Amino acid sequence: xxxxxxxxxxxxxxxxxxxxxxxxxxxxxxxxxxxxxxxxxxxxxxxxxxxxxxxxxxxxxxxxxxxxxxxxxxxxxxxxxxxxxxxxxxxxxxxxxxxxxxxxxxxxxxxxxxxxxxxxxxxxxxxxxxxxxxxxxxxxxxxxxxxxxxxxxxxxxxxxxxxxxxxxxxxxxxxxxxxxxxxxxxxxxxxxxxxxxxxxxxxxxxxxxxxxxxxxxxxxxxxxxxxxxxxxxxxxxxxxxxxxxx
Numbered sequence: 744x745x746x747x748x749x750x751x752x753x754x755x756x757x758x759x760x761x762x763x764x765x766x767x768x769x770x771x772x773x774x775x776x777x778x779x780x781x782x783x784x785x786x787x788x789x790x791x792x793x794x795x796x797x798x799x800x801x802x803x804x805x806x807x808x809x810x811x812x813x814x815x816x817x818x819x820x821x822x823x824x825x826x827x828x829x830x831x832x833x834x835x836x837x838x839x840x841x842x843x844x845x846x847x848x849x850x851x852x853x854x855x856x857x858x859x860x861x862x863x864x865x866x867x868x869x870x871x872x873x874x875x876x877x878x879x880x881x882x883x884x885x886x887x888x889x890x891x892x893x894x895x896x897x898x899x900x901x902x903x904x905x906x907x908x909x910x911x912x913x914x915x916x917x918x919x920x921x922x923x924x925x926x927x928x929x930x931x932x933x934x935x936x937x938x939x940x941x942x943x944x945x946x947x948x949x950x951x952x953x954x955x956x957x958x959x960x961x962x963x964x965x966x967x968x969x970x971x972x973x974x975x976x977x978x979x980x981x982x983x984x985x986x987x988x989x
Contacts, residue, residue, distance in 0.1 A: 768806035883934025
């Protein structure tokens with residue numbers, strides 16, 4: 744029963760994310776075919792969302808569409824993240840200046856999660872969806888976010904990461920702290936080929952935000968392009984972070 748509830752919860756978000764991608768009314772068959780749901784359970788889930796007020800059903804056209812309740816549900820998050828718009832302005836500035844993908848990330852349990860992105864139009868762009876996660880102990884963004892913590896907390900997280908990934912490579916205390924201390928000494932992270940071959944991220948920590956949350960902002964793209972732009976990107980990151988602090 745618990746497994747069924749978890750599957751239903753996942754499917755709710757998959758349906759809403761499908762609407763976010765298509766941005767048009769969708770028939771039942773459109774949704775079922777794209778997401779691969781059985782007709783009976785998929786239809787029942789959509790009817791439940793209509794009943795709860797999250798989807799509208801057009802009987803004449805036999806299509807579904809999100810209601811304003813969906814838009815209102817997370818409207819406050821943008822204000823919590825971006826406040827007076829200064830952070831959004833910094834992201835847009837970095838994107839316009841570098842031509843690369845700009846990402847905003849924060850810690851989500853044992854991962855660094857991308858909570859907002861502005862994608863590059865350049866070839867070989869760094870293209871991931873909002874919500875994508877990277878391992879906290881094995882990614883540039885992860886090492887950067889860990890650099891804001893003390894060594895004791897990093898060790899607690901390392902032990903949890905190893906416990907939850909017993910089949911994968913184990914993080915050593917010395918190896919992880921070496922990565923984190925490199926970031927601390929440099930004042931920013933520059934990861935190369937860490938998660939995806941050919942891709943990298945140049946990133947810096949932001950001032951602590953609402954509710955004590957720590958975020959990081961970075962410029963991502965092919966390593967070769969980032970290496971050419973490193974000095975300029977770092978200067979702009981530092982200047983932007985300084986403006987946010989004052």
